[in-house]
Amino acid sequence: MADSDNSRTLPVVTRRRLLSTSATWLAAQVLDVNAAPHPGNGPPDGGDPTLMLWQDWRAAHNQVEKFCRRQQRLETALIAAVGFPHVDITVPDQHCVIAAFTVEQIDRQFGDAPEHTKAKGAAKAVLAESQAAWDALDERIGYSRAKEAEEKAFTMREQRLNDLFSQPARSVVGVAAKLHTVIAMGEDSPGDEFPWPQIRVAMMDLLSIGQENIGNKE
Template sequence: MAALVWPFQGKAWAAELRGERSAADPMLSLWEEWKAAALKTETLCRKQQRLETQLVQDVGFPRARLRLSDNGEKVTVFSHDAIEDIYGSDPKMATLRAEAEAELAAHQALWDAADEMIGYAAARREEEEAGDREQDLVDALPATPATSLAGIASKLDVVLHEGESWEECTEFPWPHIRSALRDLVRVGQAVEPDVFMPGSDRQAPFPRKHQEGCWVRVSKGPAASLG
């Protein structure tokens, strides 16, 4: 996987200007908080994905192999609900159901032990908390006034990062918002060339949460499969 390029990393030359402007414009203050929260969420997302991949490789998703009495075929399931759906409450299936429940519980215990050792669940909780904080800041954006061109640009910068379905999305209104941000940055830099404009340091498109699926969780493993 290619290294993520965040448009606001490595910009120490603009930090002082941003700090001065943030004190005067409440939207720039919010943008600074959001920027830090978004980077933290992305970092923790990568961490929990790496740990989940390790768990799947080492232990595998908790599962059980069910025997279907009518034709001898077997099916792999990943939840107690799936076992119930297949075997139901038929007394004739009680033994098979108990065997499947025990197999699933044993595999879940292996997963939980490995999880505790590497810290996957804790990393997932951290990511969810960071994501909640990021979302709180996004939710505060409409009610936060911008008192400068840089503040207005920061609103568009946040909207582009949080809203586009994929990088350089061609669907309305994303090309129009990107165009408006570029225009605003150009005008702002012409009017106040010494002022940092959010969005002016975008050297590559934002990585998209939607594309990477960081908020899509697998809670019960894959769907049941025959074989």
């Protein structure tokens, strides 16, 4: 009993292992549902519609992760090659250098004083050159296109998430599917702060109950 209690201590509930285990188990349940008899053109007998919606969400979630990685890789390449569009300017009367990323920032720093007109114009020209270099490389490697694809993937995942949680679960497996989405989408949250450790333990409980129920049916 002591060993069992120790194995459930919250700090050892790792995110990746739980996500991988639960996703694999849920995917197996989807396969079982798909293999069940279909009444006409309807859903499989005894199937929980939540599982099908979870499968749709998971596909959308995988797309989000794919496009996020691509967008981040291209952004890193852009910054390494040409730097983020900006211009370093010396702030009048303050003898310090700051980075300006927009024309508005340049105008704000230099103000309307006539003696700063030339420096302000030069700063805007440098910023324009920096932006042009960024835009040219962006067009060539497809960073903006990747970012747009990422945004569309996020929108699709949100729609799939809403579909999933709008459907009442009819089984322990269905509840586990919903909880899996919460854990997956909260993966970047601190692993040792409430409520994430408790949510992960609840997921372990559902997996255990679900496996026991399936075992009892066999």
